[in-house]
Amino acid sequence: MLIGSGLITVLVLTLAGLAIWRGPRPSDERRWTIWWGLGFSMSVLAVLLAFALRAGERIIARDDGTLQVEAEAQQWRWRFVQPGPDGPVQTEGVLYVPAGQPFDIVLTSRDVIHSFWVPQLGGKMDAIPGHRNVHRLMADAPGTHEGLCAEFCGIGHAAMRFEVVVYDPADPPPFVSAESLP
Amino acid sequence: MTEDPHAIAPNPPQRALPLHRQMDRIWSDLPGWRGSVASVNHGTIGLRFMATSFLFFSIGGVLAMLIRAQLATRDGAFLDTQLYNQIFTMHGSIMMFLFAIPMLEGLAMWLLPKILGARDMAFPRLGALGYWCYLFGGIIILSSLLFGVAPDGGWFMYVPLSGKTYTPGISADVWLLGVTFVEISAMAAAVEIIVTILRLRAAGMALTRMPLMGWYMLGTAAMMLVGFPPLILGSILLELERAFDWPFFDVLRGGDPMLWQHLFWLFGHPEVYIIFLPAAGVLSTIIPVFARTRILGYGAIVAAIVGLVFLSFGLWVHHMFTVGIPHMALAFFSAASALVAVPTSVQIFAWIGTMWAGRVDLRLPMLHVIGFFATFVMGGLTGVMLAMVPFNWQAHDTHFVVAHLHYVLVGGFVFPMLAGITYWMPMISGRFRVRALGEAAFWLIFLGFHGTFFIMHLTGLLGMPRRVDRYPDNPEWEWLNLVSSIGGMVMSVGFALFVLDIAMQWLFGRRSHRNPWKAQTMDWAMALPAPSYNFASLAGAGRHDASVTLPLARGEGLLPGAPRDRREVLVTEPGTGRPDHVAVLPGNTRLPIWTAAAIGSFFLLMLAGLYWATPLAILLILWAAWQWGGFMGSRRDAEPLAVAPGLALHEHWQMRNTLAYSGTVTLLVADATLYASLLFGVAFLTVIAPNWPPPDSGLGWPVLLTGAAALLMMGLGLVASLLAEAQRAAPPGRLAALAGVAAAGLALLLLAGVAWQFDDPTRHARDALRAALLGYAGFHGVVTLMLALRSLADVRQGRTSAMRRGAAPVWQLFQAFWLGTSALSLGVVALQEIG
Incomplete structure (x- = not known):
């Protein structure tokens, strides 16, 4: 997409440059407005949109029994609930998910609007008071990713960070004892 | 050569210099600073708008530099977070509301009459009022920065962050009240621009042949007219929530923060095109001048403008792709957002084609x-x-x-x-x-x-x-x-x-000679710098380009000079540009600045939380508004004025379809949009928001009957307003006006009775919405009552006759609008009670 945009930019600017720096030439109205203006832009957009819709269809969350984790945002911290060996486990500031399988994250907020974003895992989704938003993500390999709040939420916004620990499903971490609540 | 059926014979030439002096005496501003605050001339007001907006641009720019200084290093110890939040919020708000919009309004006011061949905008006093509202509102917003209480919630003010719980001070109120105060100028400008383009073009300049700038500004103003009301409504609702705890956005009581986002972006996206279209108009105007050719694809560009205006209202949701909406809706708004690139690309290629040809x-x-x-x-x-x-x-x-x-x-x-x-x-x-x-x-x-x-x-x-x-x-x-x-x-x-x-x-x-760029458009058909009156006589059918400079300056065009010592302009038919009548515009007056000050006192009292004192400010505003009518209307029947040999036209007092009438219709379009946004709020909260259904209201037939009685009074008022015009020259007309005043007063009393029976608006969003609907009806009741009173005064003071109608036609419009919206509101309440 970036490359395509770059090419179109160069193309349009070249046309504009030619128009400016070369002398007058016959200029046909239909060629410019219909062929370039309508035809060219519509075809580029149609292709782009088709790709985007397919990609969107793939990453959209739907109800198919995928692993669910919960995130509750509050000024200025994140609380997560994820499945543990003995039922749901609540953590603060760290989310544990298995690698190699998609998971849905259910987002809620206790006060203002926040937004859940882990740049390396994919797109973001807002946490809105009174609403439950579901967002599908997947981490390919074990590792640690940084996450942040992407919707301005007040004075502590910049520091509203969290971590996502992606673990190997065969070797889940012993997080249960340390951070779970009674 | 074929004979033009609308050809108008030229007036005899006069000497240009005496004509210039005569015109300048009537049209220029009064001397001194006291004179300068009384100016209503579009040239002065337009330049003022542009200069003031450039000043705000510099202030916004300094704020941007502070942001860049803070971000230059990762630990940014330059500003603390609190101040940083204020600064980026103010940077965005200033650039949007105090620079971009006023800049384009100023350009439109200054340029449109010149490029369309007119002497002034349609409503000079309204333009001046808009300017003062903008200046005072801008000063309020800016001074909050000096006192350290500037808005800090981001320029789109998302709730609940900007609600009372999370932003307790007055900073959010500064934004809501200040921006709404400034937006009075946007609404005034939108109405003025539309009426000016449709009715003040040079004689014989058909809509399909006007300079592209006219089309661009028409599109811009149409978008402003429909785009700003959702924002204004959102600001009013949020301010009501902050000031009186009416829970429009509180999820616990049936509100929803998403309502704010919808209202904000319903404005916010068209806003981008509101800003872009005038700029594109500038490009379409000056590219052909420097390419030494004509613009290529006039029709395609007009089609692109119209397409943009419509498409721009179909894509607000693309600012909200991450709020969690169904994929089908995402796909629709995604496609619409991409589609909007098409009209833009048509224009870009038309410009390249123009340069290609020249x-x-x-x-x-x-x-x-x-x-x-x-x-x-x-x-x-x-x-x-x-x-x-x-x-x-x-x-x-x-x-x-x-x-x-x-x-x-x-x-x-x-x-x-x-x-x-x-x-x-x-x-x-x-x-x-x-x-x-x-x-x-x-x-x-x-x-x-x-x-x-x-x-x-x-x-x-x-x-x-x-x-x-x-x-x-x-x-x-x-x-x-x-x-x-x-x-x-x-x-x-x-x-x-x-x-x-x-x-x-x-x-x-160095002193410039006339038309230094050798442009074609009529804005250059005048001496430089542009005179206060633009054209000593107005272009007739035929040529509407820069070649008419000398004949117009010599008074050979229509309506030469100012022989009756008044500011006279030619009003034409919207489509064809055929001359219709002569409008007499108001001259210098300090009424606009006093009115803006009265409105400002209301906003300041709200800001200070002195709600009990606001009725005083409202009375002050009503008093000022009453004064505006004083200029309108005439006590005598006049002979038609000689506009050109063989062409005599009536003064506007003897016409029905006046500029004021067109302006009222335009204003009511904006008003209807505001009302529709409110109904959207009712529907949205009812369907989407959590914590519905609300507690039982216990309202029954009494409230519906009271409401129905109020509607009956409004209907009687409508009959009275029609009679008042039909019988204006006979005694029953006077009686009808009196009956209209009584009916409006009674209807208002009955609305107060409805308010008495309603539930506490702080209990649930449904009750708050009902109170808002009632407030809307009450507001229009007061306006209608004022117009009925004005019509009564017209009859009593001899401002009506068989030829002169006074304020009755405008009164009818508001009366019908009041009746229609109130009936819908009552229907909504009835549905809620039954359903």
Whole structure:
């Protein structure tokens, strides 16, 4: 997409440059407005949109029994609930998910609007008071990713960070004892 | 040559200089500062708008530099977070509401009458009122920064963050009240621009042949008319929640924060095109001038404008792709957002085609046009990328979006405006510019801009979110930010140089001769600098270009001079431009500034939380509004005025379809949009918001009957208003006006009875919405009552006759609107009670 945009930019600017720096030439109205203006832009957009819709269809969350984790945002911290060996486990500031399988994250907020974003895992989704938003993500390999709040939420916004620990499903971490609540 | 059926014979030539003196005496501002606050002339008001907005632009620019200084290093110890939040909120708000919109309003007010061949805008006093509201509102917003209580919730003020719980002080009130106060000027400008374009064009200038600038401004004003009411409504609702705890956005009591986002972006997206269209108008005006040819594809461009106006209202949701909406809706708005690129690309290729056909003369305005091309195309393409949902989810609320919106706004607005300013400066100052300074300014701005924002795309793709004040854990963002900061400083120097260039031109430039660019449009068909009255006589059917300068100055056109010592303009039919009647415009008056001060006192009392004192301010506003009617209406029947040999037209007092009537219809379109937005709020909360259904109201037939009785009174009032006009020359007319006043008063009393029975609006969003609907009806009741009183005064003071109708036609419009909206509101309440 970036490359395509770059090419179109160069193309349009070249046309504009030619128009400016070369002398007058016959200029046909239909060629410019219909062929370039309508035809060219519509075809580029149609292709782009088709790709985007397919990609969107793939990453959209739907109800198919995928692993669910919960995130509750509050000024200025994140609380997560994820499945543990003995039922749901609540953590603060760290989310544990298995690698190699998609998971849905259910987002809620206790006060203002926040937004859940882990740049390396994919797109973001807002946490809105009174609403439950579901967002599908997947981490390919074990590792640690940084996450942040992407919707301005007040004075502590910049520091509203969290971590996502992606673990190997065969070797889940012993997080249960340390951070779970009674 | 074929004979033009609408041909109008020329008036006998006069000597130009005495004619100029006669006109200037009537049309110019009064001397001294006391005179200057009384000015209503479109030239003065338009320039004032532009100069003031440029001042706010500089202030917004200084704030931007503070932001860049803070972000230059990752630990940014320069500002604390509190202040940083205030500064980025104010930067966005100032640039949007105090720079971009007023700038284009100023350009429209200053330029439109000139380029359409008229003497002034349709409502000079309204233009002046708009200016004072803008200035006073801007000062309120700005002074909050000095007192350290500036808004700090981001320029789109998302609730609940901007609600009373999370922003307890007055900072959010400053934004809501200040911006609403300023938006009075936007609504005034929208009405004025539409009526001016449709009814004040030169005689015989058909709509389909008017300069493209007219089409662009018509599209802009139409979008303002429909785009601003949702924002104004949202601000009113949020202020009601903050001040009186009416829970429109509180999820616990049936409100929903998403309602704010919908209302805000219903305004916010058209806003982008509101800003872009006038700039595109400047481009379509000056590119053919410097390419020494005609614009290519007039029809295609008009179609593109109309397409943009409609499409711009179909894509507000693309600012909300991450709030959790169904995929079908995402797909629809994604497609609409991409589609909006099509009309834009039609225009861009039409401009390239125009330059292709001509020999381009690279003068300074053209440099800025190149700046536009280089910048805007990229901004548009990143916009298309953002319209794609998967990418949007990644880039939303990062610096990529910041870069995108600056490419669009600076590319699509600032560069064309700089082109426009340098292009029209000779007409404003009457002078040529000083060499080389302008070119240096352009290159500094251009290079500085790309230095700042090109690299910011990368910063965003690397994951830096907007609105963070420090990033200690991300050293990889640091060099990118430092480069942006340096670019920003270069750009600031460029703008300073631009201002210096303008000042130098004003002070030391060589005197310019007429039409220095050899342009075709009528704005150049006058002496430089532009005289206060524009044209000593008005262009008739036939030629509407710069070649008519001398005949018009000699009074050979229509309606020459000011022989009756009044500001007379020619009103034409909207489509064909056939002369219809002569309107007499008001002269210098201080009424606009007093009215703006009265409105300002209301906003200040609200801001201070002195709610008990606001009725005083409202009375003051009503008193001021009453004074406005004093000028309207005439006590005598006049003979038709000789406009040209063989063409005599009535004064506007003897017409029904006056400018004021057209203006009222236009205003009611905006009003209806506000009402529709309110109904949207009712439907949205009912269907979407959690914590519905609300507790039982216990209301029953009594409230519906009281409401029905109020409707009956409004209906009687409508009959009275029709009778008052039909029987205006006979005694029953007077009786009808009196009956109308009584009916309006009774209806208002009955509405108060409804209010008495309603539940406490703080209990649930449904009750708050009902109270808002009732308040809407009450407000229109007061306006209708005022108009009925004005009609009664017209009859009593002899302002009506068989030929003169007074205020009755306008009264009918408001009376019918009041009845219609109130009936709908009552229907909504009845449905809620039954359903």
